[in-house]
Amino acid sequence: MYSKISETPIFKGISSDEISNILNSTHHQIKTYEAEAIIAFSGDECNNLFVLIEGSIRGEAIDYNEKIIKIEDVFAPDTFAEAFLFADQNNLLINIVANTKSKILIIHKEDLLVLFQSNKKILENYLNIISNRFVLVTKKLKFLSLRTIKAKLASHFIELSKKSKNNTIFFGKTQAELADYFGVTRPSLARTIKEMKDEGIIEVPGKMIRIIDYNKLKKLIE
Amino acid sequence: MYSKISETPIFKGISSDEISNILNSTHHQIKTYEAEAIIAFSGDECNNLFVLIEGSIRGEAIDYNEKIIKIEDVFAPDTFAEAFLFADQNNLLINIVANTKSKILIIHKEDLLVLFQSNKKILENYLNIISNRFVLVTKKLKFLSLRTIKAKLASHFIELSKKSKNNTIFFGKTQAELADYFGVTRPSLARTIKEMKDEGIIEVPGKMIRIIDYNKLKKLIE
DNA sequence: CTCAATTTGTAACACTTGTTACATTTCTTT
DNA sequence: AAAGAAATGTAACAAGTGTTACAAATTGAG
Incomplete structure (x- = not known):
């Protein structure tokens, strides 16, 4: 499992042994969801980082007429919903649903902050992830306009x-x-x-x- | 000056005294630009955080036909171009030009990382800024579509x-x-x-x- | 190679928006 | 209160895109 975690963008460059140590000293949860289980609801406050260790999830938007629109699939190993964590308005805009049986590492935002302070590499990785996502969205915005x-x-x-x-x-x-x-x-x-x-x-x-x-x-x- | 800096989003909630201490132990530059001086060019690698202490700057995009388009104004005290810092593709997409005589605090990304590790509040502030910006852009994207x-x-x-x-x-x-x-x-x-x-x-x-x-x-x- | 499925080319028509122009209304200044 | 400026209402027409439909070409599986 640790080797899977080390393949996620946020734990990139960190060995399985280190991850084991980190998780021993960091408060976290590991949850398993069955296929089609709803992991989080649109509108929920998002106070946790989700690290998808096994399986696949999807984001689903619900428009004003209650129609469901699939936004994107995420496959393990990866993280998701990470960009909202530290925003003032940190409510999810989409439902998160398991496509297949999935195992997810969940770290609360406060614990993540502590981790950032003790581990520079994880901090760099996280900054890198959300910055890249921002650049991508900005380019798409420019393009759409x-x-x-x-x-x-x-x-x-x-x-x-x-x-x-x-x-x-x-x-x-x-x-x-x-x-x-x-x-x-x-x-x-x-x-x-x-x-x-x-x-x-x-x-x-x-x-x-x-x-x-x-x-x-x-x-x-x- | 320290009181101005404490009004920027990234140093929010940090007293002038603390800022004085922080800057004493953090490598940084303070530069002054005359009105209409170009602070950074589109395409430049962005490896520094810019904190606008005095004055006002603007971002200018240059389209494929070399036409200049004003994007936005930023007024002191505030930060700018901060979202690109840690992205893989961290080249500026706009020119940064001084509207008026401006004083800018410049901190290199490596020094900023060190600062993040020693000061949780600054880390939180930074994460908050870029996350909010991401949420804003995402909403705008959804809207434009x-x-x-x-x-x-x-x-x-x-x-x-x-x-x-x-x-x-x-x-x-x-x-x-x-x-x-x-x-x-x-x-x-x-x-x-x-x-x-x-x-x-x-x-x-x-x-x-x-x-x-x-x-x-x-x-x-x- | 052959057949079915997928992809691409194309056309007619409706709908949405941009463009331009001008009249009317509302706000500001003196 | 009057005059000028700014904002809004509206119309005719052009341009761009969506919709629908079908034919032609290409690709993939057997």
């Missing part, structure tokens, strides 16, 4: 082209997946890609995207 | 109504400001408000909004 599909596509292609060669991007997702990521419909995305082809901005050989006119592409953003 | 203006307005009204009485909301902003916050144009927002009036969902007496049909309002949110 682009008005048109063309602008989003252009921004996406430019970002990908930074990490690739020959101005050629490998199109790793299906159009349906990309459309979903963009928050638009699949036919609309396809239409936009076609327009960019027609305008001579890109070529689409097979599963690749080749950028022909980088300047035109940049002008599409904003 | 609502498709129509009507859905955004409905969500906004419902959130506000939770904090008010009689189903009556005080409309604190002008339509132009609200439209900007929503990322839509002012005439479009006005049209949507009119539609909601015509549909008998709300009444708009003066600067107030009164919710008439709460159920219809909820159904507008996707």
Whole structure:
């Protein structure tokens, strides 16, 4: 079990022996949930760090019309709901439900603070996790605030082209997946890609995207 | 100066005397910038915490077409750019420019980590700041992902109504400001408000909004 | 290789929002 | 109280996206 815990982002770089010592001197709980058990409710105060040791959980949002929307799956070994812990408004925005039988290490926020003070590595790991999550959300926010599909596509292609060669991007997702990521419909995305082809901005050989006119592409953003 | 520092969120609840002690035993810099001086460039690695003691700074984004867009102003006493510090990808996404002559306390991330370990209050404050920022951005993201203006307005009204009485909301902003916050144009927002009036969902007496049909309002949110 | 499933291309039409323009109302200042 | 500024109401039209439907192409399993 300790080796599983050492694979979670927050205990990364800490040996199983150390984890054993840490848990001996830190107040904590280990709980097991059956499949489909509700681990925490939307609206609950979140005062504990959850470390998923075994199994898989999902987050479910409930919209104003009581419709359930699956947000994301988390698979062991990982942590979840960690970013709300120290916020003033620390109520969960989603239900946490076990997908499969799951074992979870639970550490209260006060105990976690004590742990942070005695173990620099865990503190660094935690700061790293929530900072990365913040950067991710901020980038997504910036992206979503682009008005048109063309602008989003252009921004996406430019970002990908930074990490690739020959101005050629490998199109790793299906159009349906990309459309979903963009928050638009699949036919609309396809239409936009076609327009960019027609305008001579890109070529689409097979599963690749080749950028022909980088300047035109940049002008599409904003 | 120490009393100014004690008013920043990260040194909140710490006396001037304590701050004096802390700074004596913590490696740091205090720099002064003239108005319009560039404090940090977009793309720079961000390895320092910036504590604004005097003056005011602004963040400026530069889009793909080299156009400058003002993001936000920060006024002393406060901190800024703190959420990127411990992220893997810790490059600034904006330029930081002094609006007025400004005095800034700069603490390197390594020194800050040491400080976190010796001072629980500062650690708590920092976790609180970035967590709150994360919650804010997450909510904004959720909000932006609502498709129509009507859905955004409905969500906004419902959130506000939770904090008010009689189903009556005080409309604190002008339509132009609200439209900007929503990322839509002012005439479009006005049209949507009119539609909601015509549909008998709300009444708009003066600067107030009164919710008439709460159920219809909820159904507008996707 | 073949057939079924998946993915992609495309079109017509409806809906939502942006754009522009101007009238009307409300607020501010003198 | 009057004049000017700011905010709001409204309309016509353009642009962009969603919806629905179906055909064509590609992929995967047997």
